[in-house]
Amino acid sequence: MSILDWEGWGRAPEGFDAAMLDAYSLLQENVAARVRDVFPVLGSPAGLAAEATVCAQLLQTVSRGDNLTLEDQLRHWSEGLRRR
Numbered sequence: 001m002s003i004l005d006w007e008g009w010g011r012a013p014e015g016f017d018a019a020m021l022d023a024y025s026l027l028q029e030n031v032a033a034r035v036r037d038v039f040p041v042l043g044s045p046a047g048l049a050a051e052a053t054v055c056a057q058l059l060q061t062v063s064r065g066d067n068l069t070l071e072d073q074l075r076h077w078s079e080g081l082r083r084r
Contacts, residue, residue, distance in 0.1 A: 012050065014041060014049075014050060015041035016053065016054065018041055020054050021039075022035045022039070023058055023074070027069065051077075055074055058074050
């Protein structure tokens with residue numbers, strides 16, 4: 001059995017989908033904490049590339065007027081990633 005993810009069509013860093021889920025849960029701290037517990041790749045050296053990729057992609061959508069409710073949380077996340 002195989003599962004195809006048509007959303008981005010291509011290879012992504014390990015943990016990309018988990019990082020995307022984490023990003024969209026940033027407005028709900030308890031949900032975001034649960035996502036991080038369930039997906040230990042987040043915060044790991046391998047997962048940092050995925051987190052940075054997702055954060056950058058979503059900040060680009062903010063610049064186009066999308067995901068505006070996430071802007072502050074994404075910027076805070078971005079600053080945390082830069083410090084690592």
